[in-house]
Amino acid sequence: xxxxxxxxxxxLVTGASYGIGFAIAKALHKAGATxxxxxxxxxxxxxxxxxYEEEGIKAFGYVCDVTDENAVTSLIAKIEEEVGIVDILVxxxxxIKRIPMIEMxxxxxxxxxxxxxxAPFIMAKAVIxxxxxxxxxxxxxxxxxxxxxxxETVSAYAAAKGGLKMLTKxxxxxxxxxxxxxxxxxxxxxxxxxxxxxxxxxxxxxxxPFDSFILSKTPAGRWGEADDLGGPxxxxxxxxxNFVNGHxxxxxxxxxxxIGKQP
Ligand code: NAP
Ligand code: GCO
Numbered sequence: 001x002x003x004x005x006x007x008x009x010x011x012l013v014t015g016a017s018y019g020i021g022f023a024i025a026k027a028l029h030k031a032g033a034t035x036x037x038x039x040x041x042x043x044x045x046x047x048x049x050x051x052y053e054e055e056g057i058k059a060f061g062y063v064c065d066v067t068d069e070n071a072v073t074s075l076i077a078k079i080e081e082e083v084g085i086v087d088i089l090v091x092x093x094x095x096i097k098r099i100p101m102i103e104m105x106x107x108x109x110x111x112x113x114x115x116x117x118x119a120p121f122i123m124a125k126a127v128i129x130x131x132x133x134x135x136x137x138x139x140x141x142x143x144x145x146x147x148x149x150x151x152e153t154v155s156a157y158a159a160a161k162g163g164l165k166m167l168t169k170x171x172x173x174x175x176x177x178x179x180x181x182x183x184x185x186x187x188x189x190x191x192x193x194x195x196x197x198x199x200x201x202x203x204x205x206x207x208x209p210f211d212s213f214i215l216s217k218t219p220a221g222r223w224g225e226a227d228d229l230g231g232p233x234x235x236x237x238x239x240x241x242n243f244v245n246g247h248x249x250x251x252x253x254x255x256x257x258x259i260g261k262q263p
Contacts, residue, residue, distance in 0.1 A: 002239075003238060003239045003240040004031060004234055004235065004238045004239075004240050005031060005032050005238065005239075006028055006031040006032040006033035006088070006234065006237055006238055007031075007032035007033075008032070009032065009033045009034070009087040009088055009237070010033065010034045010036060010079075010083055010084045010085065010086055010087050010088070011025065011028045011029075011033040011034065011035055011036065011086075011087065011088035011089075011090065011237065012036045012037070012038075012079065012086045012088070012089050012090070012127070013025045013028070013035065013036070013037045013090040013092055014037070014038055014066050014089075014090065014091055014092050014093040014119070014123060015037075015038070015039055015040070015066070015092050015093025015094065016035075016037035016038075016039070016048065016090075016092055017037065017039040017044040017045065017047055017048030017051070017061075018047075018048065018051065018192075018193070019192040019193060019194065019226060020092060020142065020187060020190060020192055020226045020229055021037065021090065021092035021093070021142075022048070022051065022052075022226065023225075023226030023227045023229055023230055024090055024092065024226075024229055024230060024233040025037060025052070025057075025059065025090075026052075026055055026057065026227075026230060027227070027229075027230025027231065027233055027234050028088065028090075028230075028233060028234060028237055029055075029057050029059075030230075030234075031234045031237070031238065033087075033088060033237070034060070034083065034084075035052065035057055035059040035060070036059070036060040036061075036062070036079055036083055036086070037059055037060070037061055037062075038061070038062045038063065038064040038066070038075060038093075039061070039063065039064075039093075040063070040064075040065055040093075041063060042063050045061040045062065045063050046061070048061050049061045060079070060082070060083050062075055062078065062079070066091075066093045066115065066119035066120075066122065066123055067114045067115055067118060067119045067122070069122050072119075072122050072123060072126050073126055075126075076126040076127060076130075080130065085130045085131075085133075085134055086127045086130065086131070086137075087131070087134070087136070087137060087138065088137075088138045088139075088140070088237045089123060089124065089127045089137075089138070089139045089140070090140045090142065090233065090237075091119070091120035091123050091124070091139070091140070091141045091142060091164075092142045093115060093119060094115055094116045094142065094194075095111070095112060095115045095116065096112065096116075096154065096157045096194060097111070097112055097156060097157070098153040098154055098197075099153055100152065100153055101153075101155040104155065104156065108156065109155070109156040109159075111156075112156035112157055112160055113156060113159065113160050113163075115160075116157065116160035116161060116164065117159075117160040117161075117163045117164055117167065120141050120164055120167060121167060124139055124167075124171055124182070127139070128171075128175055128178075128180065131175075131178065131180050132175070132178045132180070135178070135179055136179045136180065137175075137178075137179070137180040137181075138180070138181055138182075138236065138237050138238075138241075139168075139171060139180065139181070139182040139183075140182075140183055140184065140185060140233060140236050140237060141164050141165075141167065141168045141182070141183075141184045141185075142184070142185055142187065143161050143164050143165050143168070143184040143185065143186040143187075143248055144157070144158075144161040144164075144186055144187065145186065145187075145188055145189070145250075145252060145255060145256065146158040146161045146162070147161040147162050147164065147165040147184070147186055147248060148162075148165075148186070148250075148256060149256075164184065165184060165186075165248055168182050168183060168184040168246060168248065169246040172245040172246030172247075173246065176245050176246075179242075181236075181241060181242060181244060181245045182245065182246065183236045183241065183244055183245065183246065183247045183248070183249065184247070184248035184249065185229060185232055185233060185236065185248070185249050185250075185251055186248050186249065186250040186251065186252065187224060187228075187229055187251050187252065188218060188224050188250070188251065188252025188253050188255045189214045189218065189223050189224060189252075189255070190223065190224040190225065190226055190228070190229070191223045191224065191225060191226075192226055195223075198210040198211060198214070199211045199223070211223075214255075216260050216261040216263075217255050217258060217260045217261075218252070218253045218254060218255050218258070219253060219254035219255075219257070219258050220253030220254060221253075222253065224251065224252070224253055228251060229251055232249050232251050235249075236249065
């Protein structure tokens with residue numbers, strides 16, 4: 001089982017003060033990795049460090065807006081100086097804006113593309129040179145059901161996550177010869193702050209219509225938990241996946257395989 005060990009490896013998980021990023025970082029640490037994370041402001045980073053400490057994890061936290069290329073270049077230089085070369089990058093930071101497309105401003109569209117697609121490009125560009133020098137690297141991009149499917153109000157997010165799927169395949173194609181594997185994880189519907197609005201209960205305790213919809217579309221009959229993504233992340237971060245490249249691993253309880261429970 002040593003092939004799943006991350007002992008001696010440094011993992012950088014973006015936007016990992018809480019949510020999916022935090023859960024993935026916990027799992028990578030359990031497999032032996034040193035955890036480095038960033039978030040968009042010091043308050044979140046401080047809260048994140050405390051949350052990791054409560055899990056018995058000494059994590060290295062940095063403030064960095066992943067859309068700011070200069071800030072990212074400085075971040076990677078600082079991490080390399082203070083912690084070491086990044087062996088595993090998890091591009092997790094992301095936002096969503098649920099607005100009907102024809103009502104969405106171009107500015108809002110661009111903001112989602114910036115965080116969910118441009119930033120993974122910026123982050124990968126920043127870590128790949130040192131991975132090449134080191135002779136190995138793992139990049140895991142957090143994609144989505146919306147890398148494959150569309151739905152009302154998420155046009156920018158789907159465009160970004162569809163693009164992120166192809167960026168994943170292109171990084172795999174361009175840098176595979178340097179023993180760098182770039183893969184994606186496509187979570188289904190996961191119970192995090194990002195999807196909280198879709199799970200809000202009515203005053204009478206009734207389920208949000210979208211909540212009921214997702215339960216009918218998921219063979220597992222439940223929303224995913226962020227911890228459901230930990231094992232797949234360890235696999236893609238470890239030597240166990242050294243010949244897996246350009247693959248999007250959907251961790252969705254079966255949504256993409258299922259037509260949906262008949263009414
Ligand atoms: P979340 O709860 O909203 O957490 C996202 C994290 O990213 C937050 O810590 C956020 O900080 C941070 N972030 C946002 N913009 C950033 C920036 N410019 N620079 C640095 N950090 C930034 O989301 P989540 O549900 O954990 O999702 C994490 C990833 O999984 C996202 O890429 C999302 O698209 C993807 N995903 C989520 C689901 C789901 O069902 N939840 C399913 C599929 C894919 P702030 O708190 O300051 O915004
Ligand atoms: C939405 C949800 C989804 C999830 C996730 C599904 O509004 O449909 O937010 O987009 O976040 O991406 O995989």
